[in-house]
Amino acid sequence: MQEKSEATSFLPLNVPLRDGRHVLVREITEDDKAGLLAAFDRLSADARYARFMAAMQQLPEAMLEQATHPSAEREFALVALAAEGKASAIVGGARYAAAPGSDTCEFAVTVADDWHRLGLASRLLGTLIDIARSRGYQCMEGYVLSSNTGMRRLARHFGFADVACPDDATLRVVTLALQACG
Numbered sequence: 511m512q513e514k515s516e517a518t519s520f521l522p523l524n525v526p527l528r529d530g531r532h533v534l535v536r537e538i539t540e541d542d543k544a545g546l547l548a549a550f551d552r553l554s555a556d557a558r559y560a561r562f563m564a565a566m567q568q569l570p571e572a573m574l575e576q577a578t579h580p581s582a583e584r585e586f587a588l589v590a591l592a593a594e595g596k597a598s599a600i601v602g603g604a605r606y607a608a609a610p611g612s613d614t615c616e617f618a619v620t621v622a623d624d625w626h627r628l629g630l631a632s633r634l635l636g637t638l639i640d641i642a643r644s645r646g647y648q649c650m651e652g653y654v655l656s657s658n659t660g661m662r663r664l665a666r667h668f669g670f671a672d673v674a675c676p677d678d679a680t681l682r683v684v685t686l687a688l689q690a691c692g
């Protein structure tokens with residue numbers, strides 16, 4: 511097993527989208543709680559279900575706390591911010607997390623409903639894959655609703671294998687090898 515690399519800091523990116531708008535992609539910080547709550551409130555019920563696999567009315571404080579305090583060793587999280595008047599709003603996010611000692615990390619990605627099909631999730635997931643690879647992870651995986659055509663197609667674009675989840679017929683497991691073999 512390849513040694514995991516020291517985490518290097520991630521420099522914010524100015525990302526152009528398909529419609530000509532730009533977003534700023536940067537690491538999440540502890541100051542993003544209010545922005546994340548606002549982003550969650552704007553998500554449709556379908557998008558919430560697709561992301562959390564549960565009907566969620568609110569983002570529990572414990573999840574918010576965890577989301578804004580990723581473990582430096584085992585987790586990494588990005589947010590995408592768009593200008594809204596004089597302020598900015600979180601319009602997308604992506605994260606991975608690994609169990610202690612594991613060389614596999616699990617990803618999740620979410621984009622605000624009114625920012626879909628602009629290439630934002632592609633950019634977030636591509637960046638997340640690059641980071642996980644550079645930090646020595648061997649494999650990235652995700653659990654996706656079988657009905658989530660968009661996420662499954664996006665994962666296939668990046669070369670993820672897409673197989674049935676052995677424990678749950680409503681889910682697929684998408685898996686990507688991050689390091690070249692041999």
Ligand SMILES: CC(C)(COP(=O)(O)OP(=O)(O)OC[C@H]1O[C@@H](n2cnc3c(N)ncnc32)[C@H](O)[C@@H]1OP(=O)(O)O)[C@@H](O)C(=O)NCCC(=O)NCCS
Pocket residue numbers: 556557558560561617618619620621622625626627628629630631632633652653654658659660661663664667
């Ligand atoms: C799935 C999701 C992240 C895609 O975000 P997005 O920013 O719209 O995705 P992109 O614009 O980068 O799309 C990239 C490709 O994925 C595929 N895709 C994305 N959404 C799709 C959809 N609704 N239907 C079909 N294909 C879709 C397409 O091939 C697309 O390329 P194209 O637009 O050139 O055809 C977004 O729909 C979302 O946040 N859904 C709710 C939360 C969720 O399901 N998260 C995944 C759980 S891990």
